[in-house]
Amino acid sequence: MNIVFDFGGVLFRWHPPSFLARVWPHRVPDAEAGQAVAAQFFQQYAGDWGAFDQGLIGADEVIARIAARTGWLAAEVAQVVDAVADELQLLSPTVALIQDLKAAGHRLFYLSNMPEPYADHLERSHPLQQWFENGVFSGRVKQSKPGAEIYRIAIERFGVAPESCLFLDDHPANIEAAHAAGWQALHFTTADAVRPQLRERGLLGL
Incomplete structure (x- = not known):
């Protein structure tokens, strides 16, 4: 087989709600609260993150897009993007x-x-x-x-x-x-x- x-x-x-609770404790107090933030950040792996997944845009572009879409500071978005590798x-x-x-x-x-x-x-x-x-x-x-x-x-x-x-x-x-x-x-x-x-x-x- x-x-x-x-x-x-x-x-x-890879569990985005608990990941965000560790990386963004100021925004995400626990994994339960992380559910909604993860949905907004990763968009169910469509949208901005989906384009990043597909190699259609790079890290700088996905950070800029998420920041523009959500109003979160680009530096904070970059903190999450940079932390993914260690999360895996x-x-x-x-x-x-x-x-x-x-x-x-x-x-x-x-x-x-x-x-x-x-x-x-x-x-x-x-x-x-x-x-x-x-x-x-x-x-x-x-x-x-x-x-x-x-x-x-x-x-x-x-x-x-x-x-x-x-x-x-x-x-x-x-x-x-x-x-x-x-x-x-x-x-x-x-x-x-x-x-x-x-x-x-x-x-x-x-």
Whole structure:
């Protein structure tokens, strides 16, 4: 089986409400309050941040756009943008899952919505080439999930059939798009939660 991992919220920590509560305590007192601020900042990964995800604009431009749209100071917006790379900490249970899937003989790939600066950071900081045969970052192909084109690009790059791929992603819209592209897919919440589903499919031993 070809198992394809999302990154944010799957292999790397990414929970915008709690992230903003840590970076912007003067604006976001706790994660609950962070829900509304995260929706305004990241726009559900559409709008300004969506263009950044797709590599259509750079960090300076996304900072300027968010500041102009929200009225927040550009320096404060830059503080958040600059803090994202450090926020993307490895989730050790997912690393263990990767190692177990590799040991079981599966081929592993990744498909991640990731602006180029953060993609560069992850490649420098982690042994992605040891864990994965290949992968697609949205910022480098100018497409993003859940758009159909990035799934087609991934299949072409991986050199595999869509039906042979099992996608693990934390966003239901991306799971639906994977199914529409002919992939198998599972909604990822935690590594511990997905393990039984992988065992049911015969992809992991007991």
